[in-house]
Amino acid sequence: MSRRLLTGNGAAAWGARLAEVDYVPAFPITPQTEIVETLARWCDAGEMAARLTMLESEHSMVTAAGAAAAAGARVFTATSSQGLQYAMEMIFTVAGWRVPFVMVNVSRALASPITLEPDHTDVLSARDAGFLQIHCATCQEVMDGVLIAYRVAEDARVRLPAIVNEDGFYLSFTREPVELPDPGAVRRFLPAFDPGSAAFRASHPASRAVAVLGGAPYSYFRYEAHLAARAALAVYDEAATAFAAAFGRSWPAVERYRSDDAEVVFFMIGAFATKAKDAVDRLREAGERVGLVRPRLLRPWPDAALREALAGKRAVAVIDQNLSMGMGGVLAAELASALHGHAGMPMIVPFVGALGGRDIAAEEFFEIARAARAAAAAGVAPGPRLLYTADELREVRKLQAIAHAERPGAGGTR
Amino acid sequence: MSEAVIRSMKDLPSTHLLGTGTAMCAGCGGLQAVHEIYDVLGGRTVFVNAAGCMTLLATYPFTPFRGGWLYTSMASAAAGAQGIRDALDVLMAKGRLPIEEDLTAVVLAGDGSSYGMGLSATSAAIERGLDFLYVCYDNEGYGNTGQQASGATPLGARTATTPRGQRLRKKDLFDIWVAHRPAYAATVIGAEPLDLAKKIERARSIRGPRLILALAPCPTGWEFEPEHAVEIGRLAVQTGLFPLKEYVDGKVVHTRIPRPRVPVVDYLAAQGRFRHLFEPVRDDALIGEIQAEVDAYWRAVG
Numbered sequence: 001m002s003r004r005l006l007t008g009n010g011a012a013a014w015g016a017r018l019a020e021v022d023y024v025p026a027f028p029i030t031p032q033t034e035i036v037e038t039l040a041r042w043c044d045a046g047e048m049a050a051r052l053t054m055l056e057s058e059h060s061m062v063t064a065a066g067a068a069a070a071a072g073a074r075v076f077t078a079t080s081s082q083g084l085q086y087a088m089e090m091i092f093t094v095a096g097w098r099v100p101f102v103m104v105n106v107s108r109a110l111a112s113p114i115t116l117e118p119d120h121t122d123v124l125s126a127r128d129a130g131f132l133q134i135h136c137a138t139c140q141e142v143m144d145g146v147l148i149a150y151r152v153a154e155d156a157r158v159r160l161p162a163i164v165n166e167d168g169f170y171l172s173f174t175r176e177p178v179e180l181p182d183p184g185a186v187r188r189f190l191p192a193f194d195p196g197s198a199a200f201r202a203s204h205p206a207s208r209a210v211a212v213l214g215g216a217p218y219s220y221f222r223y224e225a226h227l228a229a230r231a232a233l234a235v236y237d238e239a240a241t242a243f244a245a246a247f248g249r250s251w252p253a254v255e256r257y258r259s260d261d262a263e264v265v266f267f268m269i270g271a272f273a274t275k276a277k278d279a280v281d282r283l284r285e286a287g288e289r290v291g292l293v294r295p296r297l298l299r300p301w302p303d304a305a306l307r308e309a310l311a312g313k314r315a316v317a318v319i320d321q322n323l324s325m326g327m328g329g330v331l332a333a334e335l336a337s338a339l340h341g342h343a344g345m346p347m348i349v350p351f352v353g354a355l356g357g358r359d360i361a362a363e364e365f366f367e368i369a370r371a372a373r374a375a376a377a378a379g380v381a382p383g384p385r386l387l388y389t390a391d392e393l394r395e396v397r398k399l400q401a402i403a404h405a406e407r408p409g410a411g412g413t414r
Numbered sequence: 415m416s417e418a419v420i421r422s423m424k425d426l427p428s429t430h431l432l433g434t435g436t437a438m439c440a441g442c443g444g445l446q447a448v449h450e451i452y453d454v455l456g457g458r459t460v461f462v463n464a465a466g467c468m469t470l471l472a473t474y475p476f477t478p479f480r481g482g483w484l485y486t487s488m489a490s491a492a493a494g495a496q497g498i499r500d501a502l503d504v505l506m507a508k509g510r511l512p513i514e515e516d517l518t519a520v521v522l523a524g525d526g527s528s529y530g531m532g533l534s535a536t537s538a539a540i541e542r543g544l545d546f547l548y549v550c551y552d553n554e555g556y557g558n559t560g561q562q563a564s565g566a567t568p569l570g571a572r573t574a575t576t577p578r579g580q581r582l583r584k585k586d587l588f589d590i591w592v593a594h595r596p597a598y599a600a601t602v603i604g605a606e607p608l609d610l611a612k613k614i615e616r617a618r619s620i621r622g623p624r625l626i627l628a629l630a631p632c633p634t635g636w637e638f639e640p641e642h643a644v645e646i647g648r649l650a651v652q653t654g655l656f657p658l659k660e661y662v663d664g665k666v667v668h669t670r671i672p673r674p675r676v677p678v679v680d681y682l683a684a685q686g687r688f689r690h691l692f693e694p695v696r697d698d699a700l701i702g703e704i705q706a707e708v709d710a711y712w713r714a715v716g
Contacts, residue, residue: 022504025497051504053496056538060493063486063535067462067497070484072511073504075497089487097484192510200460200482200498201515207483210472217474 008171009034015146022073025064031168058087066094072199075101081108095130100153117357118168132162259291279365303338313346315376328384353387433478437470441640444551444630446604454614464491466524492539495519529565553632561635597622600660605647637686
């Protein structure tokens with residue numbers, strides 16, 4: 001075991017290296033590129049016994065990843081944002097092939113407008129595809145998450161691909177101390193991938209992804225994949241328990257931070273949860289019973305564990321770093337589906353913020369906690385509140401003024 | 415699978431490997447070509463399919479193939495072949511897969527995919543020197559959806575989206591491949607089985623990116639009776655409209671030079687998709703233009 005300062009991207013690459021992957025189909029995109037470059041360097045130097053192939057698009061990259069996994073190789077790949085969107089046809093398709101492989105997504109906001117900075121709308125658009133989703137808040141979690149993801153994805157009860165998500169910039173380019181486990185211990189935790197009979201071999205012909213006629217076989221295969229994803233809840237718990245036993249780090253499906261006696265809890269995914277933790281500490285110092293609940297596992301959705309974590313609270317302030325246009329935040333709706341119809345569940349108070357790299361200040365967390373408590377006291381659940389300050393609006397107004405000033409004579413038509 | 419050198423019709427494989435009773439239309443020239451190709455290639459193959467008519471060959475729980483099959487998407491079959499090839503290579507290199515378990519990756523795609531959406535993935539696969547065989551069955555339109563115009567639709571052909579006939583020229587996929595300097599490229603047609611078998615046999619002996627471009631007479635899309643499929647295929651060759659050729663060792667060689675060439679009207683008049691060139695008024699200008707382009711092609715061949 002050794003300890004190094006690694007970026008989130010470096011930790012992702014180390015996860016692939018320690019998993020002793022066979023194949024890396026790759027395509028660069030900011031802020032993911034460092035992962036691909038690191039793996040290319042290691043493959044070239046012979047430090048990794050993997051083949052790295054540059055594809056010409058993410059659509060092809062995910063096709064190659066799924067096809068190689070269908071041929072029995074352990075496959076790692078990574079993308080972000082527009083790349084994930086470009087691959088989306090194949091994201092859904094390869095999940096249906098029931099091929100286990102791991103893809104790190106470095107979350108970045110989607111066009112339009114085009115930006116390089118992060119939020120979670122990209123990865124949540126893959127929510128319904130059949131990929132498992134593990135969301136990380138620290139660089140250590142990224143590396144450990146990759147190893148756990150392989151173990152769950154390759155389990156015969158699951159056999160689905162997995163996304164391990166890290167926030168662009170905030171995690172991808174932030175260096176944190178990361179403990180690198182001993183390769184032998186990783187091999188014991190994650191033995192070599194055995195595809196069984198489900199691989200292309202001359203001695204046993206196999207057809208994969210064939211067409212179906214009619215809704216009965218179609219529904220059958222879709223339900224099978226769904227049930228496998230549900231089975232992954234227990235498989236994840238087993239893997240996390242085995243991981244904790246082997247390496248001493250515990251990554252349960254739902255993280256609870258000072259939430260056991262809390263009245264109000266923040267609810268979020270990803271790296272910004274560390275900001276929420278800081279706000280929790282400061283609110284606790286001020287005597288407020290506030291905590292954090294963070295689902296690490298987003299697919300399958302750990303609904304029972306979420307109910308257990310949230311039962312008896314007065315309010316849960318859901319902070320969505322994504323936006324489903326015309327509805328609001330995705331997590332708030334997901335959480336409602338887990339809590340609705342169960343007694344003793346808190347009021348859901350939804351917020352949308354931190355889009356496209358926007359920060360959430362400590363004062364905003366305090367205001368969120370206050371508003372959540374007030375909504376619970378009033379007994380009326382508000383609609384989603386969009387986090388934005390007067391200063392930000394002033395800044396945009398200034399940009400608009402410049403835009404108009406630089407285009408003299410432009411009327412109201414354009 | 416025949417191991418002997420194919421010189422005459424007598425050397426063609428007498429046992430047929432591809433199963434029958436598929437969902438393809440009666441008289442499908444594409445299926446005829448795939449039958450003949452498969453007889454020479456054999457079952458140690460994995461067919462990587464792009465969306466098109468042939469996607470319905472493998473419909474759960476049936477397949478006519480003796481080897482593997484993977485349906486991908488319309489745009490990325492060549493990338494699927496890349497993933498399988500890379501995986502088999504790396505597993506063999508690591509000693510985790512015996513060499514006798516190896517398979518040849520074969521892309522099976524129609525013209526809609528090959529001339530359009532799939533071209534980017536294919537171009538990149540050739541550029542990477544991928545060891546694979548690419549079989550395009552070209553019926554000159556999006557046949558599976560009712561024959562709309564594709565990049566392969568020839569001048570004058572009526573399709574569901576060119577009701578008065580295609581005004582654009584057919585894209586030259588063979589030349590696009592040749593510009594990439596692949597290991598091998600050939601045009602074939604099911605109606606000329608000996609020429610086809612020789613080319614598949616040659617392609618089998620070469621490693622690297624290899625194209626088999628098969629013109630696929632299509633009774634439903636081209637509007638002719640299924641029993642005329644072979645005759646139409648032969649006319650495509652005899653008129654010189656579809657040159658049989660191969661690219662090997664950096665040179666293009668014509669494997670059949672039609673002499674004398676049958677006038678193109680014989681080919682055009684046999685298909686409903688060109689009927690508007692003959693009635694209600696005969697369009698001599700366009701027929702003449704099509705003939706002139708064929709003549710110019712063969713003049714350049716010499």
